[in-house]
Amino acid sequence: MTKEQFTKQQLTPNKLTKEQVIEKFSLEHHFEGGYFRQTFKADHRDKVTTARGDRTTMTAIFYMLTDDNSIDHFHTKYSDGIEFYHMGDPITYHMIYPDGHYEKVVVGPDILNGQQLQLAVPGGTYKAAELSSGSYGLVSEAVAPGWEPEDMIDVSKEELLSKFPQHKIIIERLANKK
Numbered sequence: 001m002t003k004e005q006f007t008k009q010q011l012t013p014n015k016l017t018k019e020q021v022i023e024k025f026s027l028e029h030h031f032e033g034g035y036f037r038q039t040f041k042a043d044h045r046d047k048v049t050t051a052r053g054d055r056t057t058m059t060a061i062f063y064m065l066t067d068d069n070s071i072d073h074f075h076t077k078y079s080d081g082i083e084f085y086h087m088g089d090p091i092t093y094h095m096i097y098p099d100g101h102y103e104k105v106v107v108g109p110d111i112l113n114g115q116q117l118q119l120a121v122p123g124g125t126y127k128a129a130e131l132s133s134g135s136y137g138l139v140s141e142a143v144a145p146g147w148e149p150e151d152m153i154d155v156s157k158e159e160l161l162s163k164f165p166q167h168k169i170i171i172e173r174l175a176n177k178k
Contacts, residue, residue: 018088018136021064021087021136022064027062030072032073033065033070033071034064034066034069034070035066036063037062038059039062040060041056042056042057042146050145052078055079055146055151057145058142058143059143060141060142061141061143062139062140063138064137064138065091065137066135067135071174072127072129073128073175074096074126074127074176075128076124078124079143080122080123080143080144081120081141081143081147082141083107083119084140084142085107085109085137085138087137087138088136089131089135090115091107091130092104092107092129092131092132093107093119093128093129094127094170095121095125096126096160096164097122097125098125102167126160128174130174154176157177
């Protein structure tokens with residue numbers, strides 16, 4: 001199949017509604033925005049020692065943004081994470097790295113037009129995500145060492161603006177208002 005034939009091929013549209021996906025995967029509201037459910041925690045293995053205490057080697061979640069809950073506000077965590085696209089509409093990730101550079105990546109199915117099926121985000125990177133259009137986008141995230149609630153670093157708009165004033169427009173739009 002040529003690239004042109006592939007581009008013209010109509011893929012079967014996703015027939016599940018956001019409500020069906022939420023129910024099927026037992027997703028709950030996430031405090032940063034969207035919906036989630038932890039799907040894996042490597043508590044069957046020896047833990048690894050970190051500066052914050054012992055952690056499992058890996059955890060994984062389903063995460064979904066919807067048209068009525070479309071923003072995952074800027075935050076960071078100590079561990080590295082990899083986002084994996086599954087279904088629905090694309091999700092746009094905005095990252096501000098510790099050195100101050102900004103990157104925007106769209107995770108979604110349209111790989112011929114620059115979307116990615118997965119995205120690695122190093123620990124310490126400030127990350128926000130948004131569903132720009134459509135009803136929902138579903139991803140999963142694997143985190144290593146495994147995530148614990150105390151590993152989430154909530155960050156205020158004021159703190160981000162003081163660290164990265166060059167990114168004022170995106171911070172004003174996607175940071176927590178607190």
